Amino acid sequence: MSSRALRLLEPGRxxxxxxxxxxxxxxxxxxxxxAPGTRLGVFRxxxxxxxxxxxxxxxxxxxxxxxxxxxxxxCVSQSGGDSxxxxxxxxxxxxxxxxxxxxxxxxxETAGTLWFAMELIEGVRIDEHARTAELxxxxxxxxxxxxxxxxxxxxxxxxxxxxxxxxxxxxDSDGRVKLLDFGIAALVGDVEASRAYSPAWASPEQRxxxxxxxxxxxxxxxxLLNVMLRADCRxxxxxxxxxxxxxxxxxxxxxxxxxxxxxxxxxxxxxxxSSVAALRDDxxxxxxxxxxxxxxxxxxxxxxxxxxxxxxASAAAAIGSLLLVAIVVxxxxxxxxxxxxxxxxxxxxxxxxxxxxxxxxxxxxxxxAFADPNTSQDVDFKVGALLKRAEASLGTRLADRPAIAAExxxxxxxxxxxxxxxxxxxxxxxxxxxRLENLADANLQxxxxxxxxxxxxxxxxxxxAIDDLQQALTIAQALGxxxxxxxxxxxxxxxxxxxxxxxxxAVSELSALLPKIEATLGQDAPxxxxxxxxxxxxxxxxxxVTEAETxxxxxxxxxxxxxxxxxxxxxxxxxxxxxxxxxxxxxxEAAAEAARASAGLRKVFGHPSIASLHAQNVESNILRxxxxxxxxxxxxEQTLAARIELLGEVHDDVAFSLSNLAGSLTIQSRYSExxxxxxxxxxxxxxxxxxxxxxxxxxxxxxADVERLRGRLAIAEAYASDAVARATSxxxxxxxxxxxxxxxxxxxxxxxGKADAAKSAAESARAxxxxxxxxxxxxxxxxxxxxxx
Amino acid sequence: xxxxxxxxxxxxxxxxxxxxxVVALIYQxxxxxxxxxxxxxxxxxxxxxxxxxxxxxxLSKAGPTGVLNRDHFLxxxxxxxxxxxxxxxxxxxxxxxxxxxxxxxxxxxxxxxQAEDLIELDQALRQLASVDExxxxxxxxxxxxxxxxxxxxxxxEMPLRSSQRLYAAARERLAQILTDAKTS
Numbered sequence: 001m002s003s004r005a006l007r008l009l010e011p012g013r014x015x016x017x018x019x020x021x022x023x024x025x026x027x028x029x030x031x032x033x034x035a036p037g038t039r040l041g042v043f044r045x046x047x048x049x050x051x052x053x054x055x056x057x058x059x060x061x062x063x064x065x066x067x068x069x070x071x072x073x074x075c076v077s078q079s080g081g082d083s084x085x086x087x088x089x090x091x092x093x094x095x096x097x098x099x100x101x102x103x104x105x106x107x108x109e110t111a112g113t114l115w116f117a118m119e120l121i122e123g124v125r126i127d128e129h130a131r132t133a134e135l136x137x138x139x140x141x142x143x144x145x146x147x148x149x150x151x152x153x154x155x156x157x158x159x160x161x162x163x164x165x166x167x168x169x170x171x172d173s174d175g176r177v178k179l180l181d182f183g184i185a186a187l188v189g190d191v192e193a194s195r196a197y198s199p200a201w202a203s204p205e206q207r208x209x210x211x212x213x214x215x216x217x218x219x220x221x222x223x224l225l226n227v228m229l230r231a232d233c234r235x236x237x238x239x240x241x242x243x244x245x246x247x248x249x250x251x252x253x254x255x256x257x258x259x260x261x262x263x264x265x266x267x268x269x270x271x272x273x274s275s276v277a278a279l280r281d282d283x284x285x286x287x288x289x290x291x292x293x294x295x296x297x298x299x300x301x302x303x304x305x306x307x308x309x310x311x312x313a314s315a316a317a318a319i320g321s322l323l324l325v326a327i328v329v330x331x332x333x334x335x336x337x338x339x340x341x342x343x344x345x346x347x348x349x350x351x352x353x354x355x356x357x358x359x360x361x362x363x364x365x366x367x368x369a370f371a372d373p374n375t376s377q378d379v380d381f382k383v384g385a386l387l388k389r390a391e392a393s394l395g396t397r398l399a400d401r402p403a404i405a406a407e408x409x410x411x412x413x414x415x416x417x418x419x420x421x422x423x424x425x426x427x428x429x430x431x432x433x434x435r436l437e438n439l440a441d442a443n444l445q446x447x448x449x450x451x452x453x454x455x456x457x458x459x460x461x462x463x464x465a466i467d468d469l470q471q472a473l474t475i476a477q478a479l480g481x482x483x484x485x486x487x488x489x490x491x492x493x494x495x496x497x498x499x500x501x502x503x504x505x506a507v508s509e510l511s512a513l514l515p516k517i518e519a520t521l522g523q524d525a526p527x528x529x530x531x532x533x534x535x536x537x538x539x540x541x542x543x544x545v546t547e548a549e550t551x552x553x554x555x556x557x558x559x560x561x562x563x564x565x566x567x568x569x570x571x572x573x574x575x576x577x578x579x580x581x582x583x584x585x586x587x588x589e590a591a592a593e594a595a596r597a598s599a600g601l602r603k604v605f606g607h608p609s610i611a612s613l614h615a616q617n618v619e620s621n622i623l624r625x626x627x628x629x630x631x632x633x634x635x636x637e638q639t640l641a642a643r644i645e646l647l648g649e650v651h652d653d654v655a656f657s658l659s660n661l662a663g664s665l666t667i668q669s670r671y672s673e674x675x676x677x678x679x680x681x682x683x684x685x686x687x688x689x690x691x692x693x694x695x696x697x698x699x700x701x702x703x704a705d706v707e708r709l710r711g712r713l714a715i716a717e718a719y720a721s722d723a724v725a726r727a728t729s730x731x732x733x734x735x736x737x738x739x740x741x742x743x744x745x746x747x748x749x750x751x752x753g754k755a756d757a758a759k760s761a762a763e764s765a766r767a768x769x770x771x772x773x774x775x776x777x778x779x780x781x782x783x784x785x786x787x788x789x
Numbered sequence: 790x791x792x793x794x795x796x797x798x799x800x801x802x803x804x805x806x807x808x809x810x811v812v813a814l815i816y817q818x819x820x821x822x823x824x825x826x827x828x829x830x831x832x833x834x835x836x837x838x839x840x841x842x843x844x845x846x847x848l849s850k851a852g853p854t855g856v857l858n859r860d861h862f863l864x865x866x867x868x869x870x871x872x873x874x875x876x877x878x879x880x881x882x883x884x885x886x887x888x889x890x891x892x893x894x895x896x897x898x899x900x901x902x903q904a905e906d907l908i909e910l911d912q913a914l915r916q917l918a919s920v921d922e923x924x925x926x927x928x929x930x931x932x933x934x935x936x937x938x939x940x941x942x943x944x945x946e947m948p949l950r951s952s953q954r955l956y957a958a959a960r961e962r963l964a965q966i967l968t969d970a971k972t973s
Contacts, residue, residue, distance in 0.1 A: 004902075005909035006967055008932065009960055014874070015935045018900035019907060023877040232898070 034058060040073060040115045041108050042066075060117065071105055071117040074181070093182060096157060100150035100177045102170075121178045123170035126224075127233035136645050137249060137257075140228045141283050144221070146177040148280035151221060154182060155214045155276055162212065164220035165201040166227060204267050215269035218276050222264030225283075229257070250606045256292045289609075402435035403444065409435070410447050417455050425455050446475040450489050457492065462500045469493040482520045484527070487513065491531050498538050501732050502772070507538045524562040529555060533573065540580060542736070542772050549580040568611070571600040575615050578622065587626050594619045608642040610653065616642075617660060624664050633668075636661040652688055652695070655681040659699065662706065671710040678703040692730020694737050697723050701737075701744040708748050717752060720745040724761075739768030743779065746786055755789065762786040863944040864926065867934035874933065875911050878904035913966040917959060924959035927952055 008014045034056075038045040044063035048056060049072065062069040093104045106117040124132075126147075130140050147169055151161060161168075161182050168180045203219035205212050227233050231245040246254055260282050266272045273279040273293075282292045413428030429452045436444055453468030469492050476486035490513055498506035510531060517528050532555035539548035556577055559570040575597035581590035598615035605611040616639045624632035640657040647653055658681035665674040678699060685696045704720035707713075720741070727741040742765035749758035766783045773780050881904045918925045923945070930941040942952040 005906040005913065006960075006964055008903070008906055008910050009928070009963070014903070014907070014932055017903050018897075019874065019878060019881075019903035022881070022897075022900040023874060 034075065039063060040075075040110055041106055041117070043071060043073060043106070043117055045073070046070075059120070069105075070120045072102075072120045074116045074118065075113050093159065096154060096159060096182065098150050098153045100146050101154065101179045101182050104182070118180065119178075121170050121172050121180065123172040123178060125166045126169040126171055126177065127166040127227055129171040130228055131231070131233050134231075137229060137245060138287055138645050141225075141287060142648070143171070143177060144225055144228060145280055145283060147179065147221065147224070148276055148283070150177070150179050151217055152275070152277045152280065155217070160212065160214065161217050161220070162206075163201070164217060164224055166224065166233070169224065203269075205269060213269065214275060215272050218264055218272050218279055219266075219269075221276060221279065222261060222272075225264065226261055229261070248608070253286070253606075256286055260286060260292055403439055403441060406432045406435040406439070406444055407447070410444075410451055413455065414451050417451075417458060422455065422459055426459075429455060442475055442478070446472050446479075446485055446489075449475070450485060450492070453489075453496070454492055457496050457499065460499075462496055465496045466493065466500065469496055482516065484521065487517050487520060487527060491517070491527060491534070495534050495538075498534075502542060502735055504542060504771070507535070507542065507544075510535050510538065524558045526562070529558050529562060529569065532558065533569075536573075536576065536580075540576075540583075543777065545580055545583045549577065549584060552577045552580055566600050566604060568601075568604060571597050571604065572611075575601070575618055578618055582618075582622050582625055585625075587622060590622050591619070591626070594622055608646050610646070613639050613643055613646070613653070617657065620664075621660065624667070629664060629668060633661065633664045636664060650684050650687050652685070655684040655688075655695070655699070658684070659702065662702070666706055666709065669709075671706050674706045675703065675710065678706060690730075692726045694731060694735065697727045697731065697741055698737055700726070701741045704744050704748055708744075708751055713748065713752050716748045720748045734768055734771050736769060736772045739765045739772075740779075741765075742768065743783060746783070750786060759787055759789070860944045860946065863934060863936060863940065864930060867926075867929040867936065867944070870933040871911070871914075871929050874907060878907045882908070909967065909970075910963070913963050913970070916966050917962055920962060921955075921958075923947075924955050924962065927955045928959050928963075931956055 014020060034040075034045045034048075036045055036047055040060065042062055042064040043060040046059040046061055049059045056075050058073045058075070060071050060073045062071070094106070097103060102121050103119040104116060105119060108115055126143060129135070130143070135143070147164075151164075154161065159182070161179065163181055164179075170178045170180060172178050201220055201223055203212065203216040205216055229245065230242040232242075249257070260279070263282075264272055264279050273282070278293070285292045409428045409432035413425045413432065417425040429448070432448060433452075436448060449468045449472035453465045453472060456462075456465035456468060469489055472489040473486065473493055476483060476489050479486055481487075491510065494506050494510040494513065497503070497509065514528070514531055514535070517525070517531055521527055532551055536548050536552040536555055539545070539551060552573065556570065556573045559567065559573050563569050565571075574593055578590045578594035578597060581587075581593060594615065598612065598619060601609075601611040601615050607613075616635060620632045620635035620639060623629075623635060636657065640654065640661060643651065643654045643657050658677045662674040662677040662681070665671075665677065682696070682699050682703060685693065685699055689696050700719050700723035704716045704718075704723060707716035707719060710716075723741040724745045727735070727738040731738045742761050746758045746761035746765055749755075749761055762783050766780065766787070769777075769779060769783065775781075775784075881901060914925050914928060917928075926945050927941055930936040930944055931938075936944060938953060938956075939949060941956075942949040945952060947955075
């Protein structure tokens, strides 16, 4: 009795079972079915390919001698109905073209049978695809976003699908989502209304026989999402968690997703999202670790999502917090001033006072709290929402007080930058500038240039950032060289100059500033800690690793003293120290530091998160250097997969992972795999960056190196010369990456046997790199060997 | 559908086309009744054996003579049901698209699993037919038409005890065939 088939002999097993039910439920084929060769319009039936909820589906071919075309024809038996209406609606549907919607090609009525010729899609159902491909939750949601796109597109054209269910959503052979049967349910009409949709997938309003609108499609999308969020894609009560699939998702994220599901599938249409586009936005927000609209989790919730999304934001906010206090005080003083001056305008003053109070509350309670994720979880307040509201109301409420408005906008812009919303920040700064134009307020000008420069730095617009910071510094000079704003501007200017040149001069500039900052603001002041952090980063990137490690240890000590061991600034500092220790060959210490940082980052940001994966990446590099190459590759592959899942393919973290993995594979002489990864990284970077971006150039150089090692010299030469050309036109003359590009080119030229050209390239490389590295540096030594021939 | 008796006669005489028509007819009728039952009760829970009987009643009344041998009909219906369910199982597994309208996803998976099992069982029944055709007929009546022991005996025109013995033997043989198929 081992066979499963034998159990069908048990009483009631077969006839009481699902197969028999589905046989009975299957809708009527045409009385005889349509025989192959039967003509419908210009089409000739080839064979039956399936029986769907509403009718039978045939494969058919165009038979009017015009051109070859295969279509899927769906036949629905029809009793009565308005055929002119049918024709009109069919026309509208036929005009609807969208990459994710199977197009309606033709249709007609033959002997009481409605038929629809549709684009033939060879594919599998979306749920089957998710199940067999074992897609993760984010991957499943990304597929659904495509469905949302298609539905939104149709809704904008006032068309409803009315019969969304897994059977109508296919993944075609190219991996694209295709929606079938768009609007067919409506065409079939009222007569067979009960057959026009599938009961298990009907919205409450459909079941009640009421008029349906876009919200009905949204409900069905919600059900689809619900099914897709279960590993086996079986239906369940919306929001019921599937432990198998949701294992990797932290509880807070589960709650968000559940909230989205419940909102989309709310029984009352009015309780759902305002549109499918809004549902889509929320899913996108969830994927991006932004707060979701469906979730009313309050401030603690908003904070957690923000921190998760932007691990380095809290550090920036922490640094800014002292200044923000100063600004709060300043606001209040300024407001008092204004009130004194405008006694008569009592009402307006009250309004301004309210605004100022709410803003200062916001600054004190939120931005402050935001700076420390460990203490802020109980404050019931939402930063993002408040920022948005403040930004929106500023224009009207403070129209007659441009100075206050400008100041608030600058503050809002800074907060937005801290939260990682650079575009919103840019908008706030632009709005602030408009209000500053007619004011001769040096202090505000200074603040604007300083913080706008900082924003541009974050946007990698280094040259413009330097302009702004230079202006800020010039204005600040009047305040004295020990004024906090002067120091802020000076530190950032040094950072920006280094970003532009990678030059030792900027490092000296910052080193020289440090004693002044410490003397003025204190050893553990945010700006001191910020400057130490940047100095360590700079020293590391010009390969003065020993000094970098000394500065980094100091930074770590003070960050821990000022913010605590489990603050993101401290944890990130610790991780960076691990990187330095690895470079210095102190691998055991490096591993211990990395493990500590990794555990902390996971605790603060969750895992997988951008920060925790960054730590994992550092750990894999340490493994690689420790000679545990297989373990390193395994971890790198894990990191890569997690990053793709978290961030999507086109993200610079993914490109970094690919490059790292390629590095390890190169050590193992697995050149073709390494090359494939590097090419993939190149494709990603080509999408993200301009052609002369430094990462793109390094990527090309590395690829040239791998191809050279593989012995594919012609290809290697092409990559290497491309890298050199881009570096020469796009990078500052003394950028080390420019030297490296020349070095790789020299190696390739030598391998080809172009000895003279190789030497000349090596000279170009040496001229750049000798500014950054000592003559004993392995790279310089290698170049010198090349030059000797 | 007035020619059911003729069709049945021709089918019994071994005409393949006629047999296909009988299967199609029975299927149509089954669905018609099923839909009526589902529509009335608002649920998909139906009594399959009752369906076959209902089906007989309808078809027998429709015959030109108005009289159809009930027992013969049931035996034929059982075979038609087997054919019907097998076709359905094959369609299910072959079709990448489609799927029953009234079904939740859980049922879909369950139905697909049963479809696979049924195809396996059908192959075993074909092997069994080369041993003893009567065993296959008993299985068809019991399993595919849901007939009772007594109804099975009447439909196949054999003593009750013979049908019982044959059914028990058929189960044993099928178990053997299926196990062999698995291990070979």
